[in-house]
Amino acid sequence: MSHTIVLLPGDGIGPEVAAAARAVLEAVAPHHGLSLTFESHDIGGCAIDAHGDPFPEATAKACATADAVFLGAVGGPKWDGGGPRPEAGLLALRKTLGAFANLRPITLFPGLEHLSPLKEERVAGTDMLIVRELTGGIYFGDKVEGDDHASDLCSYSRDEVERIARIAFAAARERKGRVTSVDKANVLATSRLWRKTVVALRDADYPDVELDHVLVDAMAMKLIEQPSAFDVILTENMFGDILSDEASVIAGSIGLAPSASLSQTHGGLYEPIHGSAPDIAGQGKANPIGAMLSAAMLLRHALDAGGAAAHIERAVADCLAGGVGTADIGGTEHTDAVIAAVCDRIGEAG
Ligand SMILES: NC(=O)c1ccc[n+]([C@@H]2O[C@H](COP(=O)([O-])OP(=O)(O)OC[C@H]3O[C@@H](n4cnc5c(N)ncnc54)[C@H](O)[C@@H]3O)[C@@H](O)[C@H]2O)c1
Numbered sequence: 001m002s003h004t005i006v007l008l009p010g011d012g013i014g015p016e017v018a019a020a021a022r023a024v025l026e027a028v029a030p031h032h033g034l035s036l037t038f039e040s041h042d043i044g045g046c047a048i049d050a051h052g053d054p055f056p057e058a059t060a061k062a063c064a065t066a067d068a069v070f071l072g073a074v075g076g077p078k079w080d081g082g083g084p085r086p087e088a089g090l091l092a093l094r095k096t097l098g099a100f101a102n103l104r105p106i107t108l109f110p111g112l113e114h115l116s117p118l119k120e121e122r123v124a125g126t127d128m129l130i131v132r133e134l135t136g137g138i139y140f141g142d143k144v145e146g147d148d149h150a151s152d153l154c155s156y157s158r159d160e161v162e163r164i165a166r167i168a169f170a171a172a173r174e175r176k177g178r179v180t181s182v183d184k185a186n187v188l189a190t191s192r193l194w195r196k197t198v199v200a201l202r203d204a205d206y207p208d209v210e211l212d213h214v215l216v217d218a219m220a221m222k223l224i225e226q227p228s229a230f231d232v233i234l235t236e237n238m239f240g241d242i243l244s245d246e247a248s249v250i251a252g253s254i255g256l257a258p259s260a261s262l263s264q265t266h267g268g269l270y271e272p273i274h275g276s277a278p279d280i281a282g283q284g285k286a287n288p289i290g291a292m293l294s295a296a297m298l299l300r301h302a303l304d305a306g307g308a309a310a311h312i313e314r315a316v317a318d319c320l321a322g323g324v325g326t327a328d329i330g331g332t333e334h335t336d337a338v339i340a341a342v343c344d345r346i347g348e349a350g
C-alpha cells in the first residue's frame with residue numbers, strides 16, 4: 001500500500017528544508033518496505049501570490065485526504081505590509097486537521113554540547129519534550145483589530161485542556177515519568193482552569209506520573225538555569241511557542257528542532273519549529289536537520305514506521321557526531337551537502 005504525503009514547502013527556507021524531508025523519506029523507504037507518494041501544494045505567502053489565499057481550497061482538500069502533511073515554513077517581510085497573512089494559512093491548516101497536540105522534542109546531540117550558549121556541565125543530560133496545545137488559546141479567540149483598539153481573546157475549555165494533558169501524561173509514562181505544567185495561574189483565568197484540570201486528570205488517571213507547576217515567567221528562567229531538570233513540559237499554545245524557541249537554542253540551534261502536530265482524526269502535520277528565516281533564504285545556509293527529524297516523526301506517528309524513523313534519527317546523529325553541519329551549528333556545509341551526507345548514511349546503514 002502506498003502512503004500519500006502532502007508537502008507544503010511554503011516560503012523562505014521552507015522549500016530548502018522540505019526538500020530535505022522528502023530526500024530522507026525517499027532514502028529510507030525502500031529499506032523498510034514503504035511505498036510513498038508525494039504531492040506538493042501551496043501555502044502561506046507563495047499561495048497568496050499565486051491564488052490570493054494563504055490556504056487555498058486545493059491545498060486544504062489535498063491535506064485532508066493525505067496520510068500525513070509536511071510543512072516547511074511560511075511568512076516573510078514581503079507579506080508584512082497589510083493584506084492576507086501567510087501565517088493565517090498555517091493556523092487554518094492546523095485547525096482544519098484538528099492538529100491539537102504539538103510535540104516538540106528538544107534533545108542534546110552527543111558531540112554538540114559545546115554549541116549550547118550554556119556551560120556544558122549545565123546543559124549535559126538535556127532531553128525534554130514540550131507538549132504544546134496547538135488549536136486553542138489566544139491564537140484562535142475572537143479578535144478585534146482597529147486603529148485605536150485591538151484585542152485577542154484567550155479562551156480554553158476543560159475538554160481542550162484535558163485532551164492535551166492526556167498526551168503529556170501518556171508521553172511521560174514512556175519517558176522519565178515527570179510532567180511540568182506551565183501556566184500563568186497567578187494572573188489568568190484560563191491558566192487557573194488549566195491547572196485545576198491538569199491536577200484532577202493526574203489524580204484520577206495518571207497517579208503514577210509526577211506533576212509540578214511552574215509559572216511561565218519563572219519557566220523561562222529555569223529552562224536556562226537547569227534544562228536537564230525537565231522531562232515533559234505541558235503548556236498552552238502561546239507559552240509553548242515561546243518556550244520551544246528558547247529551549248531549541250539550549251540544545252544548539254533552532255535549525256535542529258523538529259515537531260509533530262497530532263490529531264484524533266488525521267495522520268497529522270509535521271514541521272520543523274523554525275520559521276522561513278528570510279535572512280538566510282536561498283543561500284544554502286538553512287539547517288535541514290529539524291526538517292529531517294520531523295520527517296522521522298511523520299514515519300513514527302502517521303505511518304507507524306518506528307524502525308524507519310529510528311533509521312533516519314541514527315543517520316542524523318552519526319552525521320552530526322562526524323562534524324557534518326551548516327553554519328548555525330559551527331559547520332561549513334551547504335544545506336544540500338548535509339542532505340546528501342544524511343542520505344548516504346541512511347544507505348550505508350540500511
Ligand atoms: N512554522 C512556520 O512556518 C513559522 C515558524 C516561525 C516563524 N514563522 C515565520 O517566519 C518568518 C520569520 O520569522 P523569524 O525570523 O522570527 O523566525 P525564524 O525561525 O524564521 O528565524 C529566527 C532566526 O533563526 C535562524 N534560523 C531559523 N531556521 C533556521 C535553520 N533551519 N537553519 C539555520 N538558521 C535558522 C534565522 O536565520 C533567524 O536568524 C515570519 O514571517 C514568521 O511569522 C513561520
Ligand SMILES: CC(C)[C@H](C(=O)O)[C@@H](O)C(=O)O
Nearest residue numbers: 074075087090091241273275
Ligand atoms: C508562524 C506562527 C503562526 C507559528 C506559531 O506561532 O505557532 C510558529 O511560530 C511556530 O512555532 O510554528
Ligand SMILES: [Mg+2]
Nearest residue numbers: 241242245273
Ligand atoms: Mg514559533
